[in-house]
Amino acid sequence: MKVHPLKNEWYFFSIYYAAAQWGTLLNKGIKPFSENYGRNCWSRSIIHFGSNRGNYIGITCEVPNAKKEAFLNYFEEYFSTFLMKYPSRAEVNQNKMELYMDFPANSLCHSLHNFLPEFNHTFEQEDYHTVWHDSTTAMLKVLGPTELDGSDLFTAALYLNLLILLFNPDFAKTYLKKCSPKFETAFDFPAEYVTAFRVSESLLLEAMNDCKNILQGTIIDSLRPIADWIAVFNNFTLTRASYIEVEDFKEHDLLTNVLFSIRQQLGINNQTLLDYFLYRLLVKASY
Amino acid sequence: MNRTYHLKETLIKNIEDNLEYEDLEHVVLNYNSKDDLEEWIVENLLHYVASGRLKYYKTLEPSSFNMTHSKNMVCKLAMGDIVCLIDADNFSGQGYAKYVNEHFQRMPVSFLTTIGIRKVKNPIDVLGRVCFMKKDFIRVGGFDEFMKGYGFDDYDFVNRLGLAGLSRKLIASQRYLSAISHSKEERSENMPVHINFQSLFVRHILPFKSELLFLFKDNTFSLGIVVNNYTRQLMRIKYLIKRRSIRYSDKLTKDDWIRGCWSDGDGYLQLFLNDGRLLKTFQFSDDKRILSTSGLKKYFAVENNSTLITQLLLFHSVISNRNRMEFNLRQKKVKLNDGKFGVGTVYRNFETSTPISL
Numbered sequence: 001m002k003v004h005p006l007k008n009e010w011y012f013f014s015i016y017y018a019a020a021q022w023g024t025l026l027n028k029g030i031k032p033f034s035e036n037y038g039r040n041c042w043s044r045s046i047i048h049f050g051s052n053r054g055n056y057i058g059i060t061c062e063v064p065n066a067k068k069e070a071f072l073n074y075f076e077e078y079f080s081t082f083l084m085k086y087p088s089r090a091e092v093n094q095n096k097m098e099l100y101m102d103f104p105a106n107s108l109c110h111s112l113h114n115f116l117p118e119f120n121h122t123f124e125q126e127d128y129h130t131v132w133h134d135s136t137t138a139m140l141k142v143l144g145p146t147e148l149d150g151s152d153l154f155t156a157a158l159y160l161n162l163l164i165l166l167f168n169p170d171f172a173k174t175y176l177k178k179c180s181p182k183f184e185t186a187f188d189f190p191a192e193y194v195t196a197f198r199v200s201e202s203l204l205l206e207a208m209n210d211c212k213n214i215l216q217g218t219i220i221d222s223l224r225p226i227a228d229w230i231a232v233f234n235n236f237t238l239t240r241a242s243y244i245e246v247e248d249f250k251e252h253d254l255l256t257n258v259l260f261s262i263r264q265q266l267g268i269n270n271q272t273l274l275d276y277f278l279y280r281l282l283v284k285a286s287y
Numbered sequence: 288m289n290r291t292y293h294l295k296e297t298l299i300k301n302i303e304d305n306l307e308y309e310d311l312e313h314v315v316l317n318y319n320s321k322d323d324l325e326e327w328i329v330e331n332l333l334h335y336v337a338s339g340r341l342k343y344y345k346t347l348e349p350s351s352f353n354m355t356h357s358k359n360m361v362c363k364l365a366m367g368d369i370v371c372l373i374d375a376d377n378f379s380g381q382g383y384a385k386y387v388n389e390h391f392q393r394m395p396v397s398f399l400t401t402i403g404i405r406k407v408k409n410p411i412d413v414l415g416r417v418c419f420m421k422k423d424f425i426r427v428g429g430f431d432e433f434m435k436g437y438g439f440d441d442y443d444f445v446n447r448l449g450l451a452g453l454s455r456k457l458i459a460s461q462r463y464l465s466a467i468s469h470s471k472e473e474r475s476e477n478m479p480v481h482i483n484f485q486s487l488f489v490r491h492i493l494p495f496k497s498e499l500l501f502l503f504k505d506n507t508f509s510l511g512i513v514v515n516n517y518t519r520q521l522m523r524i525k526y527l528i529k530r531r532s533i534r535y536s537d538k539l540t541k542d543d544w545i546r547g548c549w550s551d552g553d554g555y556l557q558l559f560l561n562d563g564r565l566l567k568t569f570q571f572s573d574d575k576r577i578l579s580t581s582g583l584k585k586y587f588a589v590e591n592n593s594t595l596i597t598q599l600l601l602f603h604s605v606i607s608n609r610n611r612m613e614f615n616l617r618q619k620k621v622k623l624n625d626g627k628f629g630v631g632t633v634y635r636n637f638e639t640s641t642p643i644s645l
Contacts, residue, residue: 011527054493069528076524093491097592099599100515101491109494109521 008043008062011072014115015079016103018088019055023147029082030057030142037078041071044133047140048115049267054102055091060112062129079108079128117261119254131236135265138229153266154251154274155207156226160262161278162211163230164255168237171255172282179279193276200277208281233258291324292375293467301379302335308384316361316633317345318352325637336636344633344643345493351479355430359629362424364645380463387418390456397454398423400445401464404455412466415441416458419448427451427621429628434611436604437478443612450621470581480600483507484553486579487596488586495519496540500558500578500586502549508558509544509603513537535609537602542610544603552596615627 017025030047030094038045038061045061063071083106093102103109119128142156165172183189197204219227237254263271294315302313313335316325328343335341340399343371344364349356362370371390390399399418427447434440436568447453458464483503490498495518501509519599520526551571556578558566569578569586578586589596615623632642 013524072524072527097587097589097595099489099513099595100494100497100518103494103522107494107522110524110527112518112521227610 006065008064009068010060010062010116012111012116013059013061013075013079013111014050014056014103014109015059015083016054016056016105016107016109017083018091018105019051020149021088021147022049022055022057022085023143023145024088025057025082026140026143026148027222028086029079030059033075033078034080037074041067044129046115046137046265047131047136048113050113050115051267051269052113054093054104056113058115060115060208076108083108114219115264117257117264119257127236130279132261132265133233134232135229135246135262138225138232139265142225142229152269156208157263157266157268158204158277159211159226159231160233161259161274162207162281163226164212164233164259164262165278165282166211166215167230167234168255169249171252172254175259176279176282179275183276183279194274196273197277204277204281205284208285230250233262241273288318288349288357289320289322291320291322291327292376293469294324295327296467297373297378298374299331300367301373301383302332302340304379304381305384306340307382308388311340311384312342312365313340313589314342314361314365314366315398316346316357316364317343318357318360319345319349329400329637346631346633347639351482353432353435353479354437355432355434356576356629358440358629359429359624360430360631360633360645361629362421362429363629364633365421368421369418370421370424372415374412374415374466376467376469377413377416378465380460380465383463386460386463390418391420394454394456395420396452397456398445398448399456399458400441401458402442402445403457404449410466410468412468413464416446416464417441418458423451423453425449428624428626431611431615431623432628433623434608436480436608437601437607438605439612443608443615446612446616447520447623448618457525478600478604480603481597484596484600487589487599488591490584490586494524498586499599499603501544501600502556506548506550507546508549509546510558511544513541513602530543537606539606539610542614543607 015025015029026047034045036209042061043064045059048058048060050058088105091102091105093104116126116129117132137154143152165175210226213219214227214230215224237251237258240251240254260271261273268274288581298313298315304521315324315328322510325343325345330505332341334347336343342364344361346360358372362372369387371379371383371387378621387399391397397415398420401413401416408419427444430440431442431447434443445455480503482502483505485502485504487502488500492512495515496512498510498512503509515537520531520533545566547558547559547566549556549558551557554571556569558568560566567580569580571578576588576590578588589599614620629645631645633645634642
């Protein structure tokens with residue numbers, strides 16, 4: 001067989017920046033780049049947040065090979081200039097006991113965090129990649145123009161996970177069954193999670209209420225961005241429901257993949273806490 | 288050394304798999320092992336010792352394992368025209384001796400190896416396997432005894448055989464290349480650096496560059512700057528445009544570690560080079576977990592991370608040998624050791640009244 005060079009290639013970048021100032025990087029750096037240049041150059045792009053070897057925002061983008069060199073040169077120039085103009089404050093290296101240090105704030109690297117969710121099935125992987133591109137577009141509208149903090153991302157993950165579960169009751173029941181041994185019977189379950197739930201209970205119940213309203217179609221303006229965001233995933237999973245007839249397709253596996261990839265996209269470290277909140281909310285709602 | 292548990296699985300099988308080949312001896316060198324090697328041989332292999340099929344020697348001198356020296360000793364003790372080195376954890380496979388003989392009948396000016404020129408395709412467990420004419424071993428001066436630690440001694444040896452004009456032939460058949468798998472940690476646990484290790488300090492310089500200070504119980508130290516080539520490339524977007532291939536992920540910035548002796552006192556640590564010159568002075572933090580220089584460089588003790596420590600001790604061994612191999616190759620060195628290799632005193636079989644000087 002003959003070798004055909006790929007038309008497009010995926011590139012992965014990480015911009016190390018203090019987490020408390022991610023809003024600045026997003027709104028003054030990434031969004032303008034995306035709107036003024038990126039869109040004309042890349043076919044798709046996915047943004048994610050992370051904390052591996054330092055706090056960073058990751059940009060995954062698909063670029064045609066014909067534009068590769070120009071894009072990469074401009075990307076480096078643009079973000080190097082941005083980091084000089086809007087440097088974030090330094091962050092403490094958390095990695096003292098490791099061989100190499102964290103990446104310092106205001107540094108740029110590639111190919112370290114290859115965030116590109118995949119789900120192995122007969123439907124085109126390309127469609128799934130497009131979902132995450134659309135998720136990014138929706139996410140940027142949700143996150144808004146202000147500075148972010150970890151709780152904003154955690155809240156977004158909570159809303160989306162809850163919406164996925166409420167939209168798919170059978171899946172929610174399976175999810176609860178998996179969580180139950182961890183949260184009901186484990187002796188070493190951390191007490192601070194129980195405290196955290198109690199302290200946040202009113203906000204969590206408000207979130208539950210918001211999600212129910214979204215599902216029922218009663219969407220107030222402030223919830224529109226989240227509603228649009230979850231629609232990206234619901235539309236995708238709904239259209240794939242027809243694949244249930246195909247033997248190897250497991251709808252719950254797809255939903256699990258979506259659930260956890262959302263958490264990865266939002267850089268959620270404490271997944272157990274998120275699971276605990278979801279579990280308690282669903283149990284309260286008698287699932 | 289101390290690998291009788293492997294030999295118990297392989298040696299009898301290797302002898303029996305090659306019994307049909309008449310002019311063959313299996314030479315086992317007990318490199319001052321502290322396990323039950325001798326007892327096991329007495330109990331299980333006396334008939335082979337009596338017939339001359341198995342030649343058992345021991346040396347009582349080494350306090351720790353020296354790969355190149357031990358290989359040189361055992362090769363010097365081998366009396367045949369062709370020497371086949373087989374690690375204790377390797378199975379020769381049935382008819383190996385016949386296969387080797389047939390090869391050297393066809394190609395006498397060659398050697399057999401599991402290490403390819405460009406790419407190593409064989410698993411690490413069998414990379415020590417090599418067969419050569421005894422006279423060629425003597426011609427190149429054996430294994431390079433500058434290499435004290437683990438790794439790359441076999442690469443260097445076959446490189447020099449190649450530079451000596453011998454053709455490299457890969458041992459192709461998997462039937463001769465079976466081995467007991469084990470971890471890198473197991474490979475290196477008898478090495479001096481492991482036995483002698485006291486503490487490790489790390490100074491972070493860049494995300495891909497750190498300085499390591501190893502302190503050993505015998506008051507020696509090793510100091511060096513390590514670079515991770517992959518991470519360095521990750522910080523340069525231009526490598527996405529033109530990718531550079533990387534041969535080794537980690538390297539020392541110099542050819543070898545800076546070595547010398549250390550001494551400590553009340554709240555300080557000093558490093559001295561081998562010629563007696565003072566290299567550095569550090570202040571200890573109160574808890575002795577941080578070393579600081581007058582230039583405010585900080586070195587943190589690596590603790591509670593035995594995996595990292597083991598990996599770095601292995602790296603400590605491997606990198607010196609690797610750099611030496613590269614040096615020998617660049618300099619096109621063929622013969623090494625200045626004629627002095629595999630030197631020591633051994634005893635045949637189970638008595639110690641008749642020393643044999645090598």
